[in-house]
Amino acid sequence: MLASIRKAGSIARAASAGQRRYLSIHEYQSMNLLNSYGIPTPKSIPAKTPDEAFDVAKNFGQDKLVIKAQVLAGGRGKGKFSNGFQGGVHMVDSPAQAKEIASKMIGSSLITKQTGAAGRACNAVMLAERRQPAHEYYVAVLNDRVSQGAVLVASAQGGMNIEEVAAKDPTAIITTPIDFNNGLSKAEAISVAQKLGFKDEKTQSDAADIFINLYKIFKEKDATQIEINPMALTTDGEVLCMDAKFGFDDNAEFRQNEVFSLRDISQEEPSEVRAQKANLNFIKLDGSVGCLVNGAGLAMATMDVLSLHGGQPANFLDVGGGATPETVKEAFEILLEDTKVKSIFINIFGGIMRCDYIAEGVIKATKELNLKVPLVVRLKGTKEQEAKQMIRESGLKIEAFDSLDEAAERASRLAD
Numbered sequence: 001m002l003a004s005i006r007k008a009g010s011i012a013r014a015a016s017a018g019q020r021r022y023l024s025i026h027e028y029q030s031m032n033l034l035n036s037y038g039i040p041t042p043k044s045i046p047a048k049t050p051d052e053a054f055d056v057a058k059n060f061g062q063d064k065l066v067i068k069a070q071v072l073a074g075g076r077g078k079g080k081f082s083n084g085f086q087g088g089v090h091m092v093d094s095p096a097q098a099k100e101i102a103s104k105m106i107g108s109s110l111i112t113k114q115t116g117a118a119g120r121a122c123n124a125v126m127l128a129e130r131r132q133p134a135h136e137y138y139v140a141v142l143n144d145r146v147s148q149g150a151v152l153v154a155s156a157q158g159g160m161n162i163e164e165v166a167a168k169d170p171t172a173i174i175t176t177p178i179d180f181n182n183g184l185s186k187a188e189a190i191s192v193a194q195k196l197g198f199k200d201e202k203t204q205s206d207a208a209d210i211f212i213n214l215y216k217i218f219k220e221k222d223a224t225q226i227e228i229n230p231m232a233l234t235t236d237g238e239v240l241c242m243d244a245k246f247g248f249d250d251n252a253e254f255r256q257n258e259v260f261s262l263r264d265i266s267q268e269e270p271s272e273v274r275a276q277k278a279n280l281n282f283i284k285l286d287g288s289v290g291c292l293v294n295g296a297g298l299a300m301a302t303m304d305v306l307s308l309h310g311g312q313p314a315n316f317l318d319v320g321g322g323a324t325p326e327t328v329k330e331a332f333e334i335l336l337e338d339t340k341v342k343s344i345f346i347n348i349f350g351g352i353m354r355c356d357y358i359a360e361g362v363i364k365a366t367k368e369l370n371l372k373v374p375l376v377v378r379l380k381g382t383k384e385q386e387a388k389q390m391i392r393e394s395g396l397k398i399e400a401f402d403s404l405d406e407a408a409e410r411a412s413r414l415a416d
Contacts (some may be wrong), residue, residue, distance in 0.1 A: 025262045026070045027125040030244035033221075037213045037341030040206075041241045045127040046070065053102035056127050057095040065092050067101050070124040071110045072267040079112035081105065082119055087363040088112070092128070098127060121266045128289035131240060136230035137196055138162050139211065139241075141178070141218045143225075150218060152184065152211055153175040156196045183215045184208075198233070206239040207231070221259055271315075271334050278330045280319060287312025288415040290335035290373070292328070292342040294319050294353045302347045303403055309410025311376045314341045319353070328361025332369060345411035347404065350381025359387035363394045374414040375399065378407040 025033075028046040035041060045060070047053035057065060069088035076088030076318060085104040092098045102125050120392055136159035144151040154174045157165045166173050174195050178184055189208030198204045214226050227245040243352030253260045265273050275282030281296065289311045293299040296318050303313040315338070317330055335341055348358045358379065366375065376399045379387045391398050401407035 023228040023250060023253075023260060023263055024072050024125070024267075025246055025248075025259075026072065027243065028070060028124070028128075028247050029262050031126075031128075033217065033246070034244055036218050036243055039210055039213050039217075039241055040238065041244075042128045042131045044126050046124050046126050047102060048106070048124045050099045050103040050106060053125055053127065054095045054099035057092065057098035058395070060127065060129070062129060063093050064130045065098065066090070066128045066130055067092050067098055067105075068126045068128065069105045069110050069122045070126055071112075071120045071122050072264070073110065073112045073114040073120055074314060075112035075114055076110060076137060079110045079115075079119075081122070082109040082111065088122070092127075096353035101125075110186065123264075123266060131232070131238075132235045133159075133230065133232035134235045135197070135233045135244070136242075137207075138165070139214065139231045141214050141223070141226045144175070144177075147177045149180055150178040150215065152178055152192060152215070154192055154211075158232075162229065168347050178215055180219075183219070184212050186212065186346055198239075199368065203233060203237065203239055210239060210241065216354060222249045222256055223247060224249050224397075262276065271337055275317070275331075275334055278327060278334075279322075280327065280331055280334070282318075282331075282334060283316040284338070285313050285315050286340075287314045288340050288342040289411050290314045290317075290338065290341040292317050292319060292331050292335065292344065292346045294348050294358075297346065302345065302404075302408070305408040306345065306412055309405070309409040309412040311321070311415055314338055319358075322352075325357060325361035325364055328358060329365040329368065332362075332365035332371070335376055336371075336373065341373060342416075343376065343411045345407065346375070346377045346379075347407065348377075348381070350379065350384060350387075353381075354383045355379040355381060355387035356383040359390040361399065363390060363396060366396050366398065368395075374411075376401065376407050376411040376414065378402070378404060 028044055031041045031044045045056045047056045067090050071280055072192040079088045081084050088110050091100050092101060105122045105125055108122055110122050111119035138155040138158035140153040141150060155165055155172050156173050174192060186208055189211040192211060193207040198207050206400055218226055224247040228241045229241050232240050232242050248259055269284050271284050272282055280351050289306055291313050293302050299316055299318045306313050317331060319327060335344060348355055378401050388400060391400055399410060
């Protein structure tokens, strides 16, 4: 179960590089989705300008609010903005204060432990009422490989890193398999609430209703994960979802138009957005060797061999089995947008993919883009000889190898 929690918390980017993205949405959007299924949350309203933040705070109905930067990253409270402002979560007591803090957040980038040095753009804030928790819980609905179905994962130790809780005390994690068609029964849900320590019938029933409705969202919206951390029992006896994290399966985009309309590409790496439009499986990394490979497994192996020879991959790029010369040219343009790329390594196994198509695309891209970066190519399989002949006859400075080790070593050295 710990493995499933880790999977839900942070899907290893390169390991998932088949590649399907898992849509994430902003906190205020998550709150709206929860509310639409009757799940209670603190009252929350977004604002996209400092003036809007002032108006929201003025008309909120109470003075003591929380203002949160809407950025798709964890650790916002301890983050720092690119303009020097500290913290993505603050208490505010007046409309003027809400406007002042919003002006320091909106339009700047928030840097957290999850964003990297560049941070992520903050284009909105959310103002929410302050609710005082008497106790905090962790709740998640996710897919579990062991049971081969959805499970409800809950813990009475909420408001903290659930992976650490699971590692230190596995008994603190309550895992309940969910029937795919019927969902959780009220009796099953109340049993979980009792195990979590809810004492009276009202709070047990309120928590149970949240569990039941979370699975409804999970199933009906094709979610890959729903994580509530924390779910709180407040000092005035209400059970509320204080924060929410959603992931949705991109394979279901065709039937989840409403959900996918919430996508915020400003929170994504621009090169990855461009690659997705070209049907390329691309993930930006931090090295200096640009990689163009066909097949996720071969791409991972290529990155490993580069590392073995002292090179650092600048990206994961799987062109798939249906790449065309035009697709290869697009891939080159994406690679060359990264100024850290000092060499490019092309490693192709021609099965479904024809090596001569790759060679044609490489030659075309090299000429049209006036390529200055050293290029190392390894082609094996279908139409291999024709591809090698094309490269030889091109007269271009393209270094071709048969051995993966030799090619990776050369690409690594050229990037030094």
